[in-house]
Amino acid sequence: MADFRKLVIAALAAGILSGLLLSVLQYYLTQPLILAAEQFEAPATGSEHEWQPENGWQRFAFTMLFNGLSGFGFALLLSAAMYWHGTGGYWRGLLWGSAGYLVFFAAPSLGLPPELPGTDSAALLSRQAWWLFTAASTVAGLYGLLLSKNHGLQIAGGMLAAAPHLIGAPHPEIAQALAPEALQQRFVVMSAFSNALFWLSLGALAGFSMTKLKL
Known part of the structure; x- marks a missing residue:
């Protein structure tokens, strides 16, 4: 039971920090592309949309909340896998984070790449x-x-x-797709880059936290 609590603490720390990193990366790398694509989408849709966060701090706050919760869940999976496999540490965490990137982003993106609004x-x-x-x-x-x-x-x-x-x-x-192809391609590249850093930091932080907590 004590080890389980330590796993949750390690995953929570890694998930929150990595989720914050991903939110910042998205704010500067992918959100401007989404906003640009929405400009192409708006004239083509005459109906009103349901409520959504306004651009600025509100949108960033909801993004950070979602990324933090997702990061915690994924970090818990990685931490449990490392614990079950009997390995931890910074470098082992990087390897497990790379595996998570392949499983949850790279492989699915080969068939279903990230899409901009209006696609x-x-x-x-x-x-x-x-x-x-x-x-x-x-x-x-x-x-x-x-x-x-x-x-x-x-x-x-x-x-x-x-x-x-x-x-x-x-x-x-x-x-x-309403947005230009060049914009879509840039979005795919920036999404891949942001998620790669997210998963690498998630694995490294989870492994590092497990070592500090003596798991």
Whole structure:
């Protein structure tokens, strides 16, 4: 029970700090691109939108809250994985953070890259199902490829990791976007960069906190 409390503390510290880092990165790198894309979207939509945070401190506060909560959840997963595997520390945390980036961002983004407002997408349920399938397959695939010495499991891991991409992500029959393609491409690059720093800091801070708490 004492170790569980320490895991929660380590995850909370790593999640809050990494969530704050991601919020700052998004504020300077991706939010301006979103606001620019919304300018293309506004003339094309005549209906009123539901309530949403205003640009400025309100939007940043909600972003920071969401990123902090998400960071805590992901940090708890990483901390539990490191604890179960019997490894901690800064450098081990970086490796686990890199794995988290592959599982939760890089692999799903190969089929469903980050999108700006005004971009046509497939049905939400089908995209969510493919994202979950991809994340789960990538977890199982990385385990077979990197953490198993059994050749059969390694082959199965590679097949599992590739399966979602062989099946293909759901997309609309005719893909259209209101924002220019250059803006969309820059958004994808900045999102990938921001999330990479988020996951690396999340893993490193979780591993470092676990060492300090003697886990």
